[in-house]
Amino acid sequence: xxxxxxxxxxxxxxxxxxxxxxxxxxxxxxxxxxxxxxxxxxxxxxxxxxxxxxxxxxxxxxxxxxxxxxxxxxxxxxxxxxxxxxxxxxxxxxxxxxxxxxxxxxxxxxxxxxxxxxxxxxxxxxxxxxxxxxxxxxxxxxxxxxxxxxxxxxxxxxxxxxxxxxxxxxxxxxxxxxxxxxxxxxxxxxxxxxxxxxxxxxxxxxxxxxxxxxxxxxxxxxxxxxxxxxxxxxxxxxxxxxxxxxxxxxxxxxxxxxxxxxxxxxxxxxxxxxxxxxxxxxxxxxxxxxxxxxxxxxxxxxxxxxxxxxxxxxxxxxxxxxxxxxxxxxxxxxxxxxxxx
Numbered sequence: 247x248x249x250x251x252x253x254x255x256x257x258x259x260x261x262x263x264x265x266x267x268x269x270x271x272x273x274x275x276x277x278x279x280x281x282x283x284x285x286x287x288x289x290x291x292x293x294x295x296x297x298x299x300x301x302x303x304x305x306x307x308x309x310x311x312x313x314x315x316x317x318x319x320x321x322x323x324x325x326x327x328x329x330x331x332x333x334x335x336x337x338x339x340x341x342x343x344x345x346x347x348x349x350x351x352x353x354x355x356x357x358x359x360x361x362x363x364x365x366x367x368x369x370x371x372x373x374x375x376x377x378x379x380x381x382x383x384x385x386x387x388x389x390x391x392x393x394x395x396x397x398x399x400x401x402x403x404x405x406x407x408x409x410x411x412x413x414x415x416x417x418x419x420x421x422x423x424x425x426x427x428x429x430x431x432x433x434x435x436x437x438x439x440x441x442x443x444x445x446x447x448x449x450x451x452x453x454x455x456x457x458x459x460x461x462x463x464x465x466x467x468x469x470x471x472x473x474x475x476x477x478x479x480x481x482x483x484x485x486x487x488x489x490x491x492x493x494x495x496x497x498x499x500x501x502x503x504x505x506x507x508x509x510x511x512x513x514x515x516x517x518x519x520x521x522x523x524x525x526x527x528x529x530x531x532x533x534x535x536x537x538x539x540x541x542x543x544x545x546x547x548x549x550x551x552x553x554x555x556x557x558x559x560x561x562x563x564x565x566x567x568x569x570x571x572x573x574x575x576x577x578x579x580x581x582x583x584x585x586x587x
């Protein structure tokens with residue numbers, strides 16, 4: 247009875263702006279329509295080009311993203327990895343519509359977020375993206391049972407089958423027998439699965455997970471990644487995991503590193519996940535290099551991002567000049583002072 251009153255109150259607040267059939271004809275920073283942006287295709291769910299985010303205060307200015315480039319195809323399950331302060335959380339907030347870029351291009355599911363007005367952005371956040379936060383306080387209302395937590399975003403979106411859909415989602419999460427339990431009666435892993443159900447409530451095309459396994463044990467982390475994989479393979483959801491933990495690479499097909507607000511190396515899975523599952527008996531302690539191949543990203547200006555450890559081994563300091571030479575079909579990079587061999 248108490249939640250019926252809460253439900254009625256939430257419905258009174260749920261005013262979702264109507265979609266406009268009128269297209270915005272504004273041009274992007276190339277002076278062209280979005281379909282004409284170099285490198286962008288309809289296969290992209292996310293396309294970032296020259297993305298800049300600057301935080302300003304009275305006395306300071308912090309450049310969190312410095313012309314970042316990133317392409318994510320529809321239906322990928324991938325990870326964005328970086329140390330604290332690298333810009334990965336800033337990027338997640340921009341993709342999720344929680345913050346606005348300062349410059350550049352950010353297209354998500356065919357929409358340019360830099361050109362969205364507030365009603366469009368509100369609809370985008372309700373319908374296109376789902377969030378799973380590491381801190382459960384951002385996902386869950388502690389005094390409500392699990393099923394009511396999952397109902398709320400659907401009630402806000404005006405869905406009439408909210409309760410039925412919430413029960414279905416919790417069953418997918420393996421919580422059929424726990425859906426009427428309050429959060430205090432659930433373990434940390436079960437709470438995180440409720441959070442995933444909430445993120446899936448309005449059938450988003452993109453699921454953004456911020457350190458989703460940072461506060462759970464290894465066994466629970468495996469369950470969570472299996473759920474992500476099921477959502478990705480069976481429902482076609484694009485899943486992006488944002489973390490500082492490089493071990494997450496074993497659970498995704500592609501890893502993109504972010505360093506100082508720019509994309510660095512990429513790691514692409516060598517074998518399919520099915521092939522890797524067949525070798526689970528030897529997966530404990532397997533190095534990242536055995537499962538993924540490191541790829542160096544060359545940006546649209548032709549600049550390669552060379553890993554710092556390579557530069558250190560070659561004794562090439564940052565911001566220095568190097569010499570390039572072609573040997574057959576190989577590009578060789580020499581330090582300025584090194585003689586040709």
